[in-house]
Amino acid sequence: MTLDNIQEIAIRHWPDIKPRLDLSHSLCEMECELEDIPDVCKWLSLEMHYVFAGLIVEEGSSDWELRYVFYSDHEPGWIYILTHQPLSDPAFPSISGFLHAADWHEREAEDLFGLYFAGHPRLGDFVLHNERWQEKLRPMLHSFDGKKSVEHRMPDLEWKPNLIVKAPGAFGMTIGPKFSGVTEPVHFLLETVGEDVIRTIPRLFYKYRAIEKIAERLTTESTLLLAERFAATTAFAHSLAFVQSIENICGIKVPERAQVLRVLLAELERLRHHVGAVQEICESTALAVATSQAAIMEEELLRLSGWFTGHRYLFGLAVPGGLNKEFDDSVCHEAVQQAKAILKRFDRLEEMLRVSSSFLDRLEEVGIVNQLEAMKHGLVGPVARASGITRDLRKVQPYSGYEAYTFEVPCEQEGDGYARLRVLFEEARQSVKIMEQATASLPGGPVFSEVRIKPGSALGWVEAPRGAAFHWLRIGEDGRVSRYRLITPSFVNWHGFHVAAENFAFQDFPIILATFDLSVAENDR
C-alpha cells in the first residue's frame, strides 16, 4: 500500500489527523491528538504492518514533541506519528501494552526527560541507577547543565533485588558488572532453582556516557566524533548514519564514487564484525582451535582495515558530503582480493564447525527466540533474521545506493544459537559479494562535495552489522546540534535478550550471550 493510501485511510478513521506528505523522501508525517496516539500506532503496526523504529522526544520552547517513527518492511516508506503537549503537562498514553518494542523507549524518556506514560507497568530506575542518582534528575532537560557534576545520594545498603520465582529452593544469582575475562560491564540477575535458570534480568547502562546530552550545542563536526566513537566496533556504520542525517537535512547529493566507497567500507566492517562475533561464539563453547582460527582472521581483517584506511576500526573516514580520504582503484581491488582470501578460510571454518557434533550440541536449541517473540520485541539484525524475520534496511529502505547491488538476506527459522551462527556466516559471504560488485563498478570523480550546514531535522539510518540503527538530528538556527537521538540495534536486542535466556542450564549462559551478539557500549550510549 502506498503512503498516500495509508494517509487516506488514516484520515477516514481519525478526521483530526493533520498529515504532511513528502513523497520525494517517502515520508508521511501525521500530527495526531494525544488520545488518538495509541489507536493510530496500533493500527499502523498491527494492520498496516509498519515496524516501530523508535520514539524521539524533543523539548521545544513551549511544548513537548513526541515522534513515533515507523518504517515499512516491504516498500520504501517512513511514517512519523507526531504529537504535541504543553511543557507543563508531560503525561502521555503508553503504547507498550500492545507494541512491546516501545517499552524501553518509554522507560528511557521517563527517566531522562521526566515524561509520564500512563499505563506503563514499570517506570523508574532505568538509565540512571536509583542507588546512585537522586530522584527526578532529568538530565535531558535543557535546563540541566550536562557539563557540571551533580551530587549523589547515599547508596542504600539494604537494597535487595525483587525475586519473582517463588518455588522452594529458588534463589537469585548475580553476575557483574565486572565478570569473566575481557567483558563489557553489565549486571545480570539469574533466578534459579539449582542448575536450571528460570529467568534472567539484565541491568544495563553502567557505561552511560550521555551522548545525546553532551551532543547538545556542539558543532556537527564534534558530534561526528561522538557518533563514530560511542560504539566503535561498528564505528563506520554509525558515522555513516550520522552524516546521512546531515546530508538529508542539507539536501546534499553525495558523489557517486563516495557512495560506492562507503558501501565498500561498510561491508568490510560488517565482515570484520561477523568474524569477531563467530570468534566469540567459538570461545563461549571452549572450542580452542576454532577460536584461534577465527581470531586469526579477525586480526587479519583489522590489519587489512588499518592498511587500507589508516585506522583499524575505520575512524575518520565518513564526513558530511562524502569521504575524508581518496582511495586508489588498485588499492580497493587489492583490499577486496585480501578479503576474499580470508573469506575462503572463513567458509572452511564453517564447514568444519558444521561437522563438529560436540560444538553443535551446545548451540542447537539453545537460547531460542521464536518468530512471534522476535516480532513482538521488534528485534533487528542477524538475531532477527535467525528467527524468521528478513528485515534489512539495505533492502527495504536502501541508502548510499544499495539498491544497485545484488545480494541476498539470509533467513533462518529455528531462532536458536545455531541459526544465529549460520546467519553470521552467510552474511559474511554476502558482504564480500557486495564488496566485489562495488569495486567492479568503481565510478570516477571526486569523493567529497562541499556541505553548507542548514538548520532543520532529519533521520539517518543504516543497517549496522548488529542491525538497524537510526540517528535523528536537529540542527538549530545557530548551525549547532539541538537534538541528537540515537536508536541502536543493541538497545532493541537487549530488550529481547531475556526471551532467549529463559529456562536454560546455567552452563549455557555464556553461549546464549555470545550468540546474541550484543554490544553494551552501543546500548548504553
Place this chain on the structure above:
Amino acid sequence: MSQWVRKGLATGIKTTCYPGREETAPGVSPGLPLGGDYPEKQASELVKRCTVGALSFQNHKLVVDYRRCVHCYRCIRGVTLPIAWQQGYEWATDTNIIETRKKFVRAFDRSLNIIVVDTGDCGACLNEVRQLNNPYYNMHRLGFFITPTPREADVLLIVGPLTDHMREPLRKVYDAIPMPKWVIAVGACALSGGVFSPSFVCDENISEFLPVDVEVPGQPPPPLAILHALLVVAGLKPPASLITQSVSLKHEEVKKQ
C-alpha cells in the same frame, strides 16, 4: 575431533616477532601525529582543525597532547599542509610513581596476571585487549595472563572513560587486588576522558581517581602498544617518552574551544 588438531598444526606459527624484533606488518598500528617545528601558519591551521584540543602551538613548536588525540585524522586529511605522521606502537609511558615503586618490588619477575576493567569504553580498546590472546600476539608466551578475579591479579588494566556507574565497581576491584599492584590506563578516553568529557557522567580522567602507573595513548591503542605497556610493567622494555615531552592543556582552555 582430529580435524581440529590437524587444522591447528597446519596453521603454523603466526605470532609476531615483537618484542624480539620490530613488527613491520602493515596495519598493525594507526600511528600518531608528530609535533615539532612547523611553520607558524601551517601550525595554526592544524591547531584549528583539531577540535578536541590535542594540538597547541607553544614556543614556536607544535605540541601534540597524546592523551587527547582521538585519531580523527583531521590534521592530515582535508588540509593543505598535513601534519607529519609517525608509525610505530611503543607508546606506553610511565608516570613517576613507577620509579619509586620499582625500588621496593621486583616481586613478579616476568609473569603478570591482569584484570581488565571496562569503565565505559566504546568497544574498540576492549577488542584490542582481546586480540592479545589471539595467535598473532599470544601474550601467554611472555607470561601475561588475563584473570577474572582481582585476588589473583597484579595489574589492573583500565579501558574507557570513567563513567559514574563504574566508579564503585572499579574502586572495589582496585581495593581487592593485593599489594603490590600496578595500574595501566589504556586509551585516550581513560587518559583524558576523550570526546566524552567533561560531562556530568564522566568528568575526570582516571588518574584523578586511582594512581595510574602506565599510560597508553591512542584511540584505540593497537595490541602491540598495550603489549608494550605490559612489558614496561614487567621491566622488559623501557617506557616511551611521548607524553612527558608534550604539554597538557588545562581543562578550562579546552572547554573554551
